[in-house]
Structure formats: C-alpha cells, structure tokens
Amino acid sequence: MTAASLNISLSRDARPILISASFILVILIAGTFYTLSRLGTAPLLSPTYLLQQLQIGSFLGIVAAGMMIVILISQIDLSVPWTLTAAAMMATAVGGPWALPVGLGVGLLVGLVNGIGVAYLRIPSMIFTLGVNAVMRGLMVAHTGGFAPQTAATDLMRWLAADHSFGIPNALFVWLAVSALVALILRRMALGRYIYAIGNKEAAAYLAGVNTRGVIITCFVLCGIAAGLAGVLLAGYSTKAYQGMGDAYLLPSIAAVVIGGTNILGGRGRYLGTLVGVILIVLLNSVLSIMEMPEAGRQVIYGSVIILMLLVYGRGEKVTS
Amino acid sequence: MSNSTISNAPFSEPRMSGMPMPATWPRRRLGGDLLIRLRQNIGVVTAIGLFCVIYLFYHFAHPKGFSSAVFVQNADEVFTLAMVAMAQTLPVLAAGLDLSVGAVMTMVGCLASYLMSGAAQGTPIEFSFGGTSHVLAVLPGGVIGIIIGVIICFVAGTLAGFVNGCVVVYGRIQPIIATLATGAIYIGIALFLRPTPGGKIDEDLNWALTNSLQDFASTVHIFDDGNAPWFAPLGAIPVPFILIVVIALVVWVPFRRSVTGRSVYAIGSAEGAAYMSGLRIDRAKLAAFTLAGFFAGCGGLFLAIQTSSGNADIPQAGAYTLNSIAAVVIGGTSLLGGTGGAIGSIFGALILRVISFFFRIFDIAPLLQPLFEGIILLAAVSIGALRVLRVKNTLELFR
Structure with missing residues (x-):
C-alpha cells in the first residue's frame, strides 16, 4: 500500500492519532540514541523506566480525560x-475512610457549579471557570493559611498512587479504568452521542430534543471528578497536598487533548488520541529531563512540538462561517 | 448581544476613509445618535461608571486620598495590566484569544533589563555560546542608547505578535491553542535571557516614568525643571497615566477607525459574512495579533523599568494572561468577539486593581484576600448573565 492510498483509507480522526503515535516512536529512538552515545545505557527501552514514567503520566492522563x-x-x-489542589487538600484534611469520597465530592461540587454557570447562566466557560478557579484558590488559602497543609495522605491514597500490583503501578490501573469509562461514554452511550452533537452545533442538538443543559452540566461534573481524582492520587503519590500542585496540569492537559486530534472547537476527536497525546507529552518531558535540558529549552521545544503537530494535521478550514 | 456591531462607528461619521460619501447623506440628530452609541457601548459605559464609583469611594476611605502620591502609586500598579488587557482585547474582538500576552510581556521585560542600563560607556550586547562569548554590538550609552533599547523592545513585542498572527492566519491553527504554544516558546526565550532575576535599569529612567509629571520634568530638565508656573497644575498627574492616554490615542483610536480595525470587529461578528463582503480577513487578523504583541511589549517594558529588573516568572506571566481576559470581559468586550474595545479593557484592568487596593485600606485579613478577589471576579463576569433573563426565544442563547 502506498502512502497516498494509506492517507485516503484513514478516516479524518485516525490520522492525528497515527502521526502522534509515530512521533512517540521518533522521541523514543532519538532519546535512546542520545543516551547510548552519552551514557552507554538505554533507559528509555527498559520497561521499569517506562512504567515509572507512565505512573507519573497517569495523573495528567486522568485530568486530560476529563x-x-x-x-x-x-x-x-x-x-x-485549584479543583485538583482543593480535592487533595480536603482529602488529606478529612483523612480516614472518607478521604477518597471527599476528594471526589469536591471535584463533583466544583464541576456542578461550573456546569450551572455555563449551562444556565450562559457565561462563557473560559471566564466562568477562571473565576471559579480563583474562588477555589481563595478558599484553600483561607483554609490552609497559605502554607502546605500538615495533614498526610491516607494509606489507601498512597496504595492507589504509589504502590504496585503484579509489577505494574496501581496508578496505571486507575488511569486505565478512567479511560475505559470515558471511551465507553463517548462510543457506546447516548450521552456520548449528545456530547458530539452539542460540540458540533448546540442549537441543532437542542432542537433535536437533547437536554443540552443537563449534558453540559454532566460534562463539567465528569471533568471536575477527574480533576478531583487526579488530586487525590497526586497527594497520595507525594504523601501530602501542597499549594499550587495543580498548576502544572492545566496547559499540558489541554495540549494533550489537542495533540490527540480533538478539535479545540469541539465535536470531533477520539479518546484514543488523547491517550496518545498524554503519552507523547510525558515521554517528551522525560527525554528532555534525561538530556538535562534547561527549563528555557524545554519550553521552546514544548511549544514548537505543539505547533508542529498541529501544522501537520490540525489546520482549520480557510474561512469558518 | 447585539449583532449590529460594525455600526459602532456610525455611518454619520464624516471621516470614513476609503469610502465615497454621498452628497445627501442624512444627518441624524445628535441626541438620537448619542443614545444609539450609548446603547451599543453599554458594557464600556457600565465599566467606566463602576470604576468611577469605587475609585471615588477608595479615595474617600483612604487616609491620604486625592493626593498625588496615591495617584502615582495606583497608576504604577495599574499600567502593566492595562497594557496587557489592551493587548488581549484585539484578538478577542476578532473572536480569538491570545494566551501568550503574559509571555510576550515577560520576554520583552527580560530583554529590556539588558538594554536600559544607561551605562555611560555603552552596553555591549553579548551572546555566549559554548563557554565563549561573542560581542554582537555595543549599544551607545546615555539617552541615545535608552531610546534605541526602547525601540528594540517595541520591535521585539511587535514581532512576537506578528509570529502569533502568522501561526493563526497562515498555519490556520485555532488562536487559543496556537498562542498557548507560542507562549511557551516566548517564556522559553525569556528564561534563556534571564535564568535568574536580575538586570539593571537606568535610575533616572525609572524615576522619570514611575512618578508624577513634576518629577518627570525635573529629571529630564524641561519647563525650568518642572517649576514653570503654567506647569504647576499639571505637575501632580502621574506619568503612567499620561502614557496610557497617549498610547490609547496614538495607537488604538486610529486603528479602531481604520478599515483594518473595523474589519477586526466584522470578523468577530460574522467571519463568513466579512469574507463574503470582500474584507481582508487575513490582514485584519494579522494586524490584531501584531498590535496585541506591541501592547504586551509596552507592558513588559514598563514592568522592567518599574521593577528595575527582568524576571522570567512563569506564574506571573500566567496570572497576567488570565487577569487580562478578566479585564477584557469586565470592560464590556464580548468573548464571542465583535463588541467592545480597548478603552473598556483599560477600565476593566482599573476595576480589577482598585478592588485589590481596597484590601489595603480596609484591613481585611490577608488570608481572606484571594477569596474576596475570586468572588468579586466571579460576580463581575456573571453580570453579563443577566441577559439570560431577557431572552424570549431559547434559540437566541446559542450564540
């Protein structure tokens, strides 16, 4: 099969996934060449190292799913x-068997507020969720006094985030479960159909009888719960919650979703792409840290990769009307 | 939201560049015209009114209210955010978003911390690579050097904006994600320039630009060192305030009235219709992002001069970007594009800053300040939600 016919036979959604998957291979090969020539070892090809990187990546993966x-x-x-941070702080503050439900509950509550603001008050989500983020930050600063809270993660949180079963980190199983759930919703459930319909044309979905407000609220609640779960796990991984623990997850999660071929304007994209996008970002980060790349170079490469990938497959129509 | 946004510049205006004026153009009554304008700019008018009320209240509550010192301090603190908010306005008007304004500001600030030292023997521009440093050029000392440095900073900001525009227009990547990526690159360049905070700014420059006009005049030795009798009433005005007014009048107002500027509004209203009407969409978008880069660069330049250093602070850049979006919305510009303007965004930035000034005089526990800021921000952006109550046809909501 020639390259041209391959291109035609691929659906529009599969192409980004294939390209970013091959870019992951490029990263792995380039990184291995570097480590072989400089250090004489190939950590990027060892399963233990890869599993450890994926364990760290699973927090990003869960956020990106939401x-x-x-x-x-x-x-x-x-x-x-700050949903993530608040969930982590509340979970460690409550402790005991209620830690995990409280963490998820914080995420659910924030998602509910976001959803009501966007669905009923019709405030653009860009600005409303920004305000909610500021309020959550304010609540947490008032709660902790601006310092890292002294409370520690519970054993269950630590087990979920940092322990291994059958040689595989538990966090990966959690990520897998979340992924299965999201893929199920998007591909097999009516909710998934509604989500794509609203993303394409909300007015049309409304006229077709979809309870658009309910779906929007559900989506924000799911995203909030995902952020809460990631916060609980991250607190378990680092044994406690700390200020600003969620700051490093916002932009990478958006980037992962978009690199995976999801249209930033909604209505188009497959979950597999997001999975590949997360792995790409995680591996890129780990290769750059093996290379001891200074933060300046990391940022430049990070931005260039996003633009490059999108130039290959993320280009929009010439005029959107 | 009204759809008749292009008509913000009413057709009764005599100076319509590039369009022939019919001899019998109907003249509207001034009063009626004013009412229409008021209704179209209701968001901006609300922002200005809100600002006036809370700022007057602030001065009455402040022990040193209505004094030059307070004005100067406030103007210094507001200038950078006002510039970044102006920068954010242009892409938002074209129904886009620029997540790189904070990064451009930081990058230009880091650049400025190298160029404005004002050393008498000149500033060598070095480029160190692989342990050896090469001198590329020597910036002349004194005022000439500072002027060249300022121009370089303007060019750097404008160039960054131009690159954003190219990626959006020719790369056809959604603005929000394109500027997210270019923003990372600009922050990388800023970190490359200033891995640790540092640098030096000429003290006279810092003094002249961050104080009152009186101090400015005595530093640059004009108007009898600022003691000329006619100058006395103007002496208390803060220099940053003058700078904002000058930049708004010299850059924003002419742009707003140009064909390109109106095209930006048209794109935000209905891109397809604007394209079909033969407007130069590409050029207008490019201009919007380029001008945004210029404004953000102005903000970064002032921040460097004000703090006498360059600092590639990533959280600070992010905070400025997010606050700029909030300022734009509070200033009456719709995030959907097509309505509003940079003047409103300046007032949006002023409102955001004055709210934080209140914490100082009302002795609110520092730990509660972020919470109050958040609630006020949320409340301010929710004001626009009131239109939901007026909508009679549910379908009107989906715009």
Whole structure:
C-alpha cells in the first residue's frame, strides 16, 4: 500500500492519532540514541523506566480525560488546577475512610457549579471557570493559611498512587479504568452521542430534543471528578497536598487533548488520541529531563512540538462561517 | 448581544476613509445618535461608571486620598495590566484569544533589563555560546542608547505578535491553542535571557516614568525643571497615566477607525459574512495579533523599568494572561468577539486593581484576600448573565 492510498483509507480522526503515535516512536529512538552515545545505557527501552514514567503520566492522563469531555462540547475548564489542589487538600484534611469520597465530592461540587454557570447562566466557560478557579484558590488559602497543609495522605491514597500490583503501578490501573469509562461514554452511550452533537452545533442538538443543559452540566461534573481524582492520587503519590500542585496540569492537559486530534472547537476527536497525546507529552518531558535540558529549552521545544503537530494535521478550514 | 456591531462607528461619521460619501447623506440628530452609541457601548459605559464609583469611594476611605502620591502609586500598579488587557482585547474582538500576552510581556521585560542600563560607556550586547562569548554590538550609552533599547523592545513585542498572527492566519491553527504554544516558546526565550532575576535599569529612567509629571520634568530638565508656573497644575498627574492616554490615542483610536480595525470587529461578528463582503480577513487578523504583541511589549517594558529588573516568572506571566481576559470581559468586550474595545479593557484592568487596593485600606485579613478577589471576579463576569433573563426565544442563547 502506498502512502497516498494509506492517507485516503484513514478516516479524518485516525490520522492525528497515527502521526502522534509515530512521533512517540521518533522521541523514543532519538532519546535512546542520545543516551547510548552519552551514557552507554538505554533507559528509555527498559520497561521499569517506562512504567515509572507512565505512573507519573497517569495523573495528567486522568485530568486530560476529563478535559477532553469538556473540550468536546466546545467549552473549556480552566478551574482544573485549584479543583485538583482543593480535592487533595480536603482529602488529606478529612483523612480516614472518607478521604477518597471527599476528594471526589469536591471535584463533583466544583464541576456542578461550573456546569450551572455555563449551562444556565450562559457565561462563557473560559471566564466562568477562571473565576471559579480563583474562588477555589481563595478558599484553600483561607483554609490552609497559605502554607502546605500538615495533614498526610491516607494509606489507601498512597496504595492507589504509589504502590504496585503484579509489577505494574496501581496508578496505571486507575488511569486505565478512567479511560475505559470515558471511551465507553463517548462510543457506546447516548450521552456520548449528545456530547458530539452539542460540540458540533448546540442549537441543532437542542432542537433535536437533547437536554443540552443537563449534558453540559454532566460534562463539567465528569471533568471536575477527574480533576478531583487526579488530586487525590497526586497527594497520595507525594504523601501530602501542597499549594499550587495543580498548576502544572492545566496547559499540558489541554495540549494533550489537542495533540490527540480533538478539535479545540469541539465535536470531533477520539479518546484514543488523547491517550496518545498524554503519552507523547510525558515521554517528551522525560527525554528532555534525561538530556538535562534547561527549563528555557524545554519550553521552546514544548511549544514548537505543539505547533508542529498541529501544522501537520490540525489546520482549520480557510474561512469558518 | 447585539449583532449590529460594525455600526459602532456610525455611518454619520464624516471621516470614513476609503469610502465615497454621498452628497445627501442624512444627518441624524445628535441626541438620537448619542443614545444609539450609548446603547451599543453599554458594557464600556457600565465599566467606566463602576470604576468611577469605587475609585471615588477608595479615595474617600483612604487616609491620604486625592493626593498625588496615591495617584502615582495606583497608576504604577495599574499600567502593566492595562497594557496587557489592551493587548488581549484585539484578538478577542476578532473572536480569538491570545494566551501568550503574559509571555510576550515577560520576554520583552527580560530583554529590556539588558538594554536600559544607561551605562555611560555603552552596553555591549553579548551572546555566549559554548563557554565563549561573542560581542554582537555595543549599544551607545546615555539617552541615545535608552531610546534605541526602547525601540528594540517595541520591535521585539511587535514581532512576537506578528509570529502569533502568522501561526493563526497562515498555519490556520485555532488562536487559543496556537498562542498557548507560542507562549511557551516566548517564556522559553525569556528564561534563556534571564535564568535568574536580575538586570539593571537606568535610575533616572525609572524615576522619570514611575512618578508624577513634576518629577518627570525635573529629571529630564524641561519647563525650568518642572517649576514653570503654567506647569504647576499639571505637575501632580502621574506619568503612567499620561502614557496610557497617549498610547490609547496614538495607537488604538486610529486603528479602531481604520478599515483594518473595523474589519477586526466584522470578523468577530460574522467571519463568513466579512469574507463574503470582500474584507481582508487575513490582514485584519494579522494586524490584531501584531498590535496585541506591541501592547504586551509596552507592558513588559514598563514592568522592567518599574521593577528595575527582568524576571522570567512563569506564574506571573500566567496570572497576567488570565487577569487580562478578566479585564477584557469586565470592560464590556464580548468573548464571542465583535463588541467592545480597548478603552473598556483599560477600565476593566482599573476595576480589577482598585478592588485589590481596597484590601489595603480596609484591613481585611490577608488570608481572606484571594477569596474576596475570586468572588468579586466571579460576580463581575456573571453580570453579563443577566441577559439570560431577557431572552424570549431559547434559540437566541446559542450564540
């Protein structure tokens, strides 16, 4: 099969996934060449190292799964950083068997507020979730006094985030479960159909009888719960919650979703792409840290990769009307 | 939201460049015209009114209210955010978003911290690579050097905006994600320039630009060192305030009235219709992003002069970007594009800053300040939600 016919036979959604998957291979090969020539070892090819990187990546993966649902309905959730932090802080503060439900509950509550603001008050999500993020930050600063809270993660949180079963990190199983759930919603459930319909044309979905407000709220709630879960896991991984722990997750999660081929304007994209996008970002980060790339170079490469990938497959129509 | 946004510049205006004026153009009554304008700019008018009320209240509550010192301090603190908010306005008007304004500001600030030292023997511009440093050029010392440095900073900001525009227009990548990526690149360049905070700014320059006009005049030795009798009433005006007014009048107002500027509004209203009407869409978008880069660069330049240093602070850049979006919305510009303007965004930035000034005089526990800021921000952006109550046809909501 020639390259041209391959291009035609691929659906429009599969192409980004294939390209970013091959870019992951490029990263792995380039990184291995570098380590072989400089250090004489090939850590990027060892399963232990890869599993460890994926374990760290699973927090990003869970956030990105929630973010993708919200982006699919052509909204965005900028409240993720402090939803994540608040869930972690509340979970460690409560402790005991209620830690995990409280963490998820915080995410659910924030998602509910976001959803009501966007669906009923019709405030653009870009600005409403930004405000909610500021309020959550304010609440947490008032709660902790601006310092890292002294409370520690519970054993269950630590087990979920940092322990291994059958030689595989538990966090990966959690990520897998979340992925299965999101893929199920998007591909097999009516909710998934509604999500794509709203992302394409909300008015049309409304006229077709979809309860658009309910779906929008559900999407934000799912995103909030995902952020809460990531926060609980991250607190378990680092044994405690700390200020600003969620700041490093907002932009990478959006980037992962978009690199995976999801249209930032909604209505188009597959979950597999988001999965590949997360792995790409995680591996890129780990290769750059092996290379001891200074932060300046990392940022430049990071931005260039996003633009490059999108130039290959993310280009829009000439005029959108 | 009204759809008749292009008519913000009413057709009764005599100076319509590039369009022939019919001899019998109907003249509207001034009063009626004013009412229409008021209704179209209701968001901006609300922002200005809100600002006037809370700022007057602030001065009455402040122990040193209505004094030059307070005005100067406030103007210094507001200038950078006002510039970044103006920058954010242009892409938003074209129904886009620029997530790189904070990054451009930081990059230009880091650049400025190298160029404005004002050393008498000149500033060598070095480029170190692989342990050896090469001198590329020597910036002349004194005022000439500072002027060249300022121009370089303007060019750097404008160039960054131009690159954004190229990626959006010719790369056809959605603005929000394109500027997210270019923003990372600009922050990388800023970190490359200033891995640790530092640099030096000429003290006279810092003093002249961050104080009152009186101090400015005495520093640059004009108007009898600022003691000329006619100058006395103007002496208390803060220099940053003058700078904002000058930049708004010299850059924003002419742009707003140009064909390109109106095209930006048209794109935000209905891109397809604007394209079909033969407007130069590409050029207008490019201009919007380029001008945004210029404004953000102005903000970064002032921040460097004000703090006498360059600092590639990533959280600070992010905070400025997010606050700029909030300022734009509070200033009456719709995030859907097509309505509003940079003047409103300046007032949006002023409102955001004055709210934080209140914490100082009302002795609110520092730990509660972020919470109050957040609630006020949320409340301010929710004001626009009131239109939901007026909508009679549910379908009107989906715009």
